[in-house]
Amino acid sequence: MSTVTVRGTVVIDVDACKGCRLCIDACPPQVLVMTGHEVNARGYRYPQLLAGCTGCKACSQICPDFVFQVYKYETPMEVPV
Amino acid sequence: MSTVTVRGTVVIDVDACKGCRLCIDACPPQVLVMTGHEVNARGYRYPQLLAGCTGCKACSQICPDFVFQVYKYETPMEVPV
Amino acid sequence: MSGGAAVGVTISRAPAAQSGRKLMTGSEALARSMIAAGCRFFAGYPMTPFTEVLEHMARLLPASGGVCMNAESEIEAVGMAWGAAATGALAATGSTGQGLSLMQESLAEITLARLPLVVLNMARGQGDYFQATRGGGHGDYRHVVLAPKDAAEAVELVGLAFELTTRWRNPVVVMGDYYLAHTSRTVEIPPPRAPSVPAWALDGSSGGSGAAKLVSFLGSYKQRDDVGYNLADHYRACAAETKAMVAGVTPLAETHHVDDAEVIAVAFGTPARFVLAAVRELRAEGARVGLVRPITLFPFPSAALAAAASGAKVVAVYENNQGQMVDDVRLSLLGAVPVEFIGGLSLDDSGFGIGPELEVGEVRRRIEALLGRGTSGA
Amino acid sequence: MSGGAAVGVTISRAPAAQSGRKLMTGSEALARSMIAAGCRFFAGYPMTPFTEVLEHMARLLPASGGVCMNAESEIEAVGMAWGAAATGALAATGSTGQGLSLMQESLAEITLARLPLVVLNMARGQGDYFQATRGGGHGDYRHVVLAPKDAAEAVELVGLAFELTTRWRNPVVVMGDYYLAHTSRTVEIPPPRAPSVPAWALDGSSGGSGAAKLVSFLGSYKQRDDVGYNLADHYRACAAETKAMVAGVTPLAETHHVDDAEVIAVAFGTPARFVLAAVRELRAEGARVGLVRPITLFPFPSAALAAAASGAKVVAVYENNQGQMVDDVRLSLLGAVPVEFIGGLSLDDSGFGIGPELEVGEVRRRIEALLGRGTSGA
Amino acid sequence: MERELVMSGIGGQGVQLASSVLATAAFAEGLEVQLFGSYGGMMRGGATEAAVVFGTDAIEAPPTMSSAWSVILLHHEHSAHARACVRPGGIVMVNTSVVDVPVDTPGVTVVDVPATDIASEVGHPMAASLVMAGAYVAATSLVSLEALTAAVAATLPPYRAQHRELNERALAAGADAVGRDLVPAWPSEAPASGARA
Amino acid sequence: MERELVMSGIGGQGVQLASSVLATAAFAEGLEVQLFGSYGGMMRGGATEAAVVFGTDAIEAPPTMSSAWSVILLHHEHSAHARACVRPGGIVMVNTSVVDVPVDTPGVTVVDVPATDIASEVGHPMAASLVMAGAYVAATSLVSLEALTAAVAATLPPYRAQHRELNERALAAGADAVGRDLVPAWPSEAPASGARA
Amino acid sequence: MPDARIVPTDRPPAEPARLVDDFTPALIDVGAHHLCPGCGEPVAMRLAMEALAELELVRRAIVVFGIGCYTAFSNNLDVEVLQALHGRAPSVATGVKRMRPDTTVLTIQGDGDMVSEGLQEVLHAAARGEAVTCVMLNNGVFGETGGHMTATTVIGQRTKNSIDGRDAEYHGYPILIGDLIARLQGAVYVARGSVHNAGAVARTQKMFKRAFEAQIAGAGFSFVEVLTMCPTGWFIPTPEGPDYMTQTLGEVHIMGELKVDGRIRTTEELHDDNVRKQREMEDALARGGIHP
Amino acid sequence: MPDARIVPTDRPPAEPARLVDDFTPALIDVGAHHLCPGCGEPVAMRLAMEALAELELVRRAIVVFGIGCYTAFSNNLDVEVLQALHGRAPSVATGVKRMRPDTTVLTIQGDGDMVSEGLQEVLHAAARGEAVTCVMLNNGVFGETGGHMTATTVIGQRTKNSIDGRDAEYHGYPILIGDLIARLQGAVYVARGSVHNAGAVARTQKMFKRAFEAQIAGAGFSFVEVLTMCPTGWFIPTPEGPDYMTQTLGEVHIMGELKVDGRIRTTEELHDDNVRKQREMEDALARGGIHP
Numbered sequence A, B: 001m002s003t004v005t006v007r008g009t010v011v012i013d014v015d016a017c018k019g020c021r022l023c024i025d026a027c028p029p030q031v032l033v034m035t036g037h038e039v040n041a042r043g044y045r046y047p048q049l050l051a052g053c054t055g056c057k058a059c060s061q062i063c064p065d066f067v068f069q070v071y072k073y074e075t076p077m078e079v080p081v
Numbered sequence C, D: 001m002s003g004g005a006a007v008g009v010t011i012s013r014a015p016a017a018q019s020g021r022k023l024m025t026g027s028e029a030l031a032r033s034m035i036a037a038g039c040r041f042f043a044g045y046p047m048t049p050f051t052e053v054l055e056h057m058a059r060l061l062p063a064s065g066g067v068c069m070n071a072e073s074e075i076e077a078v079g080m081a082w083g084a085a086a087t088g089a090l091a092a093t094g095s096t097g098q099g100l101s102l103m104q105e106s107l108a109e110i111t112l113a114r115l116p117l118v119v120l121n122m123a124r125g126q127g128d129y130f131q132a133t134r135g136g137g138h139g140d141y142r143h144v145v146l147a148p149k150d151a152a153e154a155v156e157l158v159g160l161a162f163e164l165t166t167r168w169r170n171p172v173v174v175m176g177d178y179y180l181a182h183t184s185r186t187v188e189i190p191p192p193r194a195p196s197v198p199a200w201a202l203d204g205s206s207g208g209s210g211a212a213k214l215v216s217f218l219g220s221y222k223q224r225d226d227v228g229y230n231l232a233d234h235y236r237a238c239a240a241e242t243k244a245m246v247a248g249v250t251p252l253a254e255t256h257h258v259d260d261a262e263v264i265a266v267a268f269g270t271p272a273r274f275v276l277a278a279v280r281e282l283r284a285e286g287a288r289v290g291l292v293r294p295i296t297l298f299p300f301p302s303a304a305l306a307a308a309a310s311g312a313k314v315v316a317v318y319e320n321n322q323g324q325m326v327d328d329v330r331l332s333l334l335g336a337v338p339v340e341f342i343g344g345l346s347l348d349d350s351g352f353g354i355g356p357e358l359e360v361g362e363v364r365r366r367i368e369a370l371l372g373r374g375t376s377g378a
Numbered sequence E, F: 001m002e003r004e005l006v007m008s009g010i011g012g013q014g015v016q017l018a019s020s021v022l023a024t025a026a027f028a029e030g031l032e033v034q035l036f037g038s039y040g041g042m043m044r045g046g047a048t049e050a051a052v053v054f055g056t057d058a059i060e061a062p063p064t065m066s067s068a069w070s071v072i073l074l075h076h077e078h079s080a081h082a083r084a085c086v087r088p089g090g091i092v093m094v095n096t097s098v099v100d101v102p103v104d105t106p107g108v109t110v111v112d113v114p115a116t117d118i119a120s121e122v123g124h125p126m127a128a129s130l131v132m133a134g135a136y137v138a139a140t141s142l143v144s145l146e147a148l149t150a151a152v153a154a155t156l157p158p159y160r161a162q163h164r165e166l167n168e169r170a171l172a173a174g175a176d177a178v179g180r181d182l183v184p185a186w187p188s189e190a191p192a193s194g195a196r197a
Numbered sequence G, H: 001m002p003d004a005r006i007v008p009t010d011r012p013p014a015e016p017a018r019l020v021d022d023f024t025p026a027l028i029d030v031g032a033h034h035l036c037p038g039c040g041e042p043v044a045m046r047l048a049m050e051a052l053a054e055l056e057l058v059r060r061a062i063v064v065f066g067i068g069c070y071t072a073f074s075n076n077l078d079v080e081v082l083q084a085l086h087g088r089a090p091s092v093a094t095g096v097k098r099m100r101p102d103t104t105v106l107t108i109q110g111d112g113d114m115v116s117e118g119l120q121e122v123l124h125a126a127a128r129g130e131a132v133t134c135v136m137l138n139n140g141v142f143g144e145t146g147g148h149m150t151a152t153t154v155i156g157q158r159t160k161n162s163i164d165g166r167d168a169e170y171h172g173y174p175i176l177i178g179d180l181i182a183r184l185q186g187a188v189y190v191a192r193g194s195v196h197n198a199g200a201v202a203r204t205q206k207m208f209k210r211a212f213e214a215q216i217a218g219a220g221f222s223f224v225e226v227l228t229m230c231p232t233g234w235f236i237p238t239p240e241g242p243d244y245m246t247q248t249l250g251e252v253h254i255m256g257e258l259k260v261d262g263r264i265r266t267t268e269e270l271h272d273d274n275v276r277k278q279r280e281m282e283d284a285l286a287r288g289g290i291h292p
Ligand SMILES: Cc1ncc(C[n+]2csc(CCOP(=O)(O)OP(=O)(O)O)c2C)c(N)n1
Pocket: C045, C046, C047, C048, C074, C098, C099, C102, G041, G066, G067, G068, G069, G070, G086, G109, G110, G111, G112, G113, G114, G137, G139, G141, G142, G143, G144, G145, G150
């Protein structure tokens, strides 16, 4: 079992999402994935986070619906994947 | 008594003139002169021709009131001045 | 094709056929009937609910040998139409509210240039009645204004509009609304007409003849011994033409149940259909109510209205605005019958003039209120 | 300075004094009285006879701490005035015929934005009456319209215009013509007023407060939980404001010799002065004629007119156009007295609306014709 | 004679397509038709409603209505207007997979159809409106089922042609889910197809 | 009480300047004044006319007139309107250097002034209108000659200030060319200057 | 059953962490708006608002809105807003700035608003050197009316009223507005940004700041264009927006600074630069990688 | 007593001679017009008409007029004329040309008409590549209204509403319209001529012909600007017109061809050329004259 360095994380305002997927393609470490069948209150699929966020803000900066809050950890963590 | 070569001449529609003097400054051999006190039917002074016209059309091309007809003689003449 | 077009993104090549009975939206009916009437030039700038007509024209007109310009603004659109009209081509343009306001200078002066032009006024609500019937531009010009109640009548009135504009060399306005543009129904597009090119039309060929043609809102006087235009003459001539046109165009109106009516409702365009439904409901219950629906808003069918209202106790004007046609109703009746305004702008957040107050029950209640009064008051 | 300005090229720095009794053209009187009323922003595009006012403003306003923009077009002029008005500065713009037609979209919507603005309508003739009084733009808005008869009255009405536009947050139109602009006479410019900045005015400082100001023709609803504008509410509120304004503005009219008059002439602006001279001549000869001169064209002084005309046999409407105010006269009287149109556009080749038919003798003849008929007919 | 239908749902349920298919089918059978669709902007989940009038003569009814012979409810949200429309003697068809408000207007026939479930079975939840259209035609004989099926091809824009078969299956499944002629649209002497053309 | 003046000429004769000077002088003396100038475009030789009204009370006369107490004719061309204006009891002043049409309205005092000749003597033919203005004031006492002279400086735009002296000489020469008070503008109890202010 | 790999994201982290980006950007009152999924305009709005905030201009800014989809934000900001008509924002901004020279005034317009309906407004304002910043969100369509051709639509682009793609013969060529503005003497800063990816977003953010700085310095007119995705008006699935944009609009309206400190670089020059850089990159890779 | 030196000019010469230039130019019906003494516009009109005649376009030309002093010619030509509103001629010309692709369509506009009131009309028409020729008579003022500032008025120029001279701070900078048009892909020929002397007149005549030739070839939009004297609007004596023009307008709106066969030369480049040529000339003179 390998590990991944986690430097940051995001809070996702699931119900604000309109399911456009821009964040998915924008995330450099590719740690955002769309839900499969689950939809939010407005009927859209939305992103979920896998381990490995760098806190780079690429998702929050491109999201048209301001769904993300991005945090940088004071100290990076190693997390098993 | 010297002579001047005359290659062309003009017909001046005196009453069409508005006295702007553009032709006077435009005539390369400087053979157009404004009247002194005589004015035309509309009250404007107007140009008159001295010997030495070259038929160059400078006057007719710049006159805003289409006052000139320009002729080129088939054979130039020497005229005393 | 059908109501699908009302739903949103429908991009498709039109089938070639342009006539015959079909199910289509009002906007498509407008486009197809314009083409059938011989319109060969159209220019416009998107604005709901005019946009829908523009889309159809952009798709259909080039295929019919015409030109449709996606103009960069309404002012440029009407300018382009002006140029096309001067070549003798049947031309049309149009817009919605704001866009028509921008065109007012051109619409005023193209009238003085004596050019035919059909103008689609696809309004949001009916607040542009004054603008259309008085001419929102400067000066004394007038436009014939036709107000269809639905797509089928729109097809007929578009034909009439091109006829009148050609005959009188004066712009004719066809007034519609969001409902007209977006409601699908069965319509019959008439067979295509091929209009002839008028003698005054420009094509360049009269140049060098010593009598080259001139099309100008300042008059078509050519300078000979005199300089300048003869504006006084030209304006006088235009005023005379306007007078002749006003006298020559037959005012149209439709009446329902007016013969013994105590309350006569007056309404035009789509709202008249709501009013008619209300009148029918009331009639079914025995109330003596009737409807006059002006079809030509200018010239206004004053005589028809006065005749219909002669025995009424009150005339109730319904418009989807704060009260504009009510002036024409009063001017028609000149105090002979009391006139009440029972309309009001009905708006939802779309701003398209399709709000909840425009509803049969609501209209009915407003007429009923007068019915009581009319009976007691007279 | 004087009539010299009417003659052509007069370029000179104005003397600093801006008040007191002076001999000046109507255009200078308009400019100086606007500045005295507190106007601090002006924008315009040249067009005779509006140009003359623009020239004076360009010269005088910067010296009074204001800004005068030589805008690149009428549409840009009204846009600039809109922006200035939103900062709470008293702003004015204007034009002539064509230029005002171009402004119609903005003039319609700035009314819905509830901004104060004074609009100078320096017309050629009086053919723009409908446009000014009905609003040539789209929708249901209305502007107060003031029509001075000369420079002295213009000074007063300019003051009133700024008062009303500030009070009602609704544009006010001051209508003049070539005569007004170009006729010199003695006028008294009132002392300068320094208007206060209203609470809704933008200056940037409410940013970041959680309640930043918004000035919008779509309404000033700020989004909280809901998205979008609430157009229905906003239009309803605007309609209510218009109603209040129409009720709140006192209609003004001047009457002459109406008490026992058989024929009552109605005319406004400069032509009313020709009509008055004709009425005086006729009165001097014993004819029972009178004059009503509407000063507010909107709201129209219907009650005053109806009262004045109550004993008359005929009401004769003189306008320098093909007949527009005559509608308002008919709407005021609603058939109580017959209404005849005795006007007509008087034009010479300048197109400025100063043609030969606008002449005391001619007006007199037209009134006399009715006088005979009025006496015999009634 | 006029028969009104108000069809109400939320964005993504296919209300506008289904109402178009019904209108196209009726037109093909020679009926007069009028259709006005309204929808609340671009957002998924917004209100969407279609008002359709079928008639044997030129239609005079206004484009929107407050009283209708028939109502189809795809979703309870934004459905207040549609529910208020139905009048005694009429029919209401309810998508019971979704709708969670009771319909109990007196004198009205209520027909339950689990349309979204059926549509999912058939292949796509967006076909729920077509399931209802099939059921509606079966229950009312407003038009023939054949005309309805043919209308799908005529209505779909070319770039959506691949969904045709799926949509046709949805219609059929809807028709099979209810009884025939529960509330006939036309008096028996007025034939449901052909002759009027 | 109102006194009208119509001054008519052709472009280049100084009609607009002279009428302005008269108006300015009258204003300075406390009279009410109204002045409207019209001119046919930019061309020299075009019609130019000024309509001036002097009054002891606020002026109500319209800006242009068809009947006037006094007329000044600088040129015969385009003068038909001006000639038709004069009314019995009034005065017509004729620039006899140029005008070649007779003026014979009954009951009107006609005063001949060779104004263009006088102006040329003084220094510039364009000053003919000022010569007439001087003569007019002398003949009518409409305003004082001092006020008229002072008005020249007030009326000329700064860039024309150099012509002031010439213009003042033209006024004086005009005044000297005619008799005083031939047709007094005001009844003798109404003083010609000052008191009205 | 929840996927075990998913990290919880429903609340701020328990571990010590610093918030580096918040949901609703500074100054946008409410996050919710009714623009389409995948629209680029909210992203551009965020950048403009953040630049104002970073330069501490919030209490002296006035934003003048045009009419387009972005108008959804005009009653949604915590800075002062003045709503203008379609195409007219630059004149309105002029009136504001002339009366309030101490404020920072910007317009938010679209390509339809600025380059179609109101082209002369922005050019005249730039020529006058008005100390305002005009912002243009360029998606090459009238988004709000449903995806129609504008004066910036690129050749071949399919729109609702040019359904076979914009044809140069029939419809003419797109206008590169930045190039025109750059040539006007009153314009001091002209730039074209984009929001198709995080790098572009960061570059565009700098452009906004430079434009506002130029305005504050009173140097003259400044202009920022931002290419924004419009999947609805382009009739494509939302995730394809960024790629479609770089391949169509972005190939013509090339990102970069067109005028800085009086120095003009044309779009062709930016294009040539890009080609050169690309070639150098390829050469370097061919030679075995880039060594700084 | 008549001056003995004066040559009679009241009739054609008795000697054999060829008429090389007639009073009223071809296609101008009546010579008399009411434009001011010394106005440059009639001269430009003459050039446009002569170019049409020389290219034998008379029977297929349609001239669309704007509104300005030149409008005096709109009912005075022996070619077909369509009168447009102030600023709107390019759109009107578009409508004409689209319906009559076989005609030669030109506009006659002024700087006020084209660069102030109707700026976007000409730019949109050029971007669309309409096969029309727009002609702009540039005198840097609204002549007809009495000499007011336009969008081409140069810095320092005194006008009736900028009486201390155009001040860049307050009124902004002039627009060099040819440079903007040249940058639009639909424009194929762009030139700036002048009528201040016979040489300029001859060069300008060639520009008209090239523009019409480009139009006939269907290549796209063509544009000819002509600097014209306006002594009235400049408040100067008529004979000073040409010199005043070369020293004010002509120093900024520099004569030359701005776009030919897709090659753009900016006004600055034309200016630099002129400076270089001038320097070469001076150097050559300093070295003792020019030897061809
Ligand atoms: C004068 C006028 N014409 C037309 C419209 C209709 N209209 C509203 S938004 C819009 C398009 C806006 O396009 P753009 O500025 O590019 O913004 P986008 O919607 O693409 O964000 C149009 C044409 C209008 N509001 N006003």
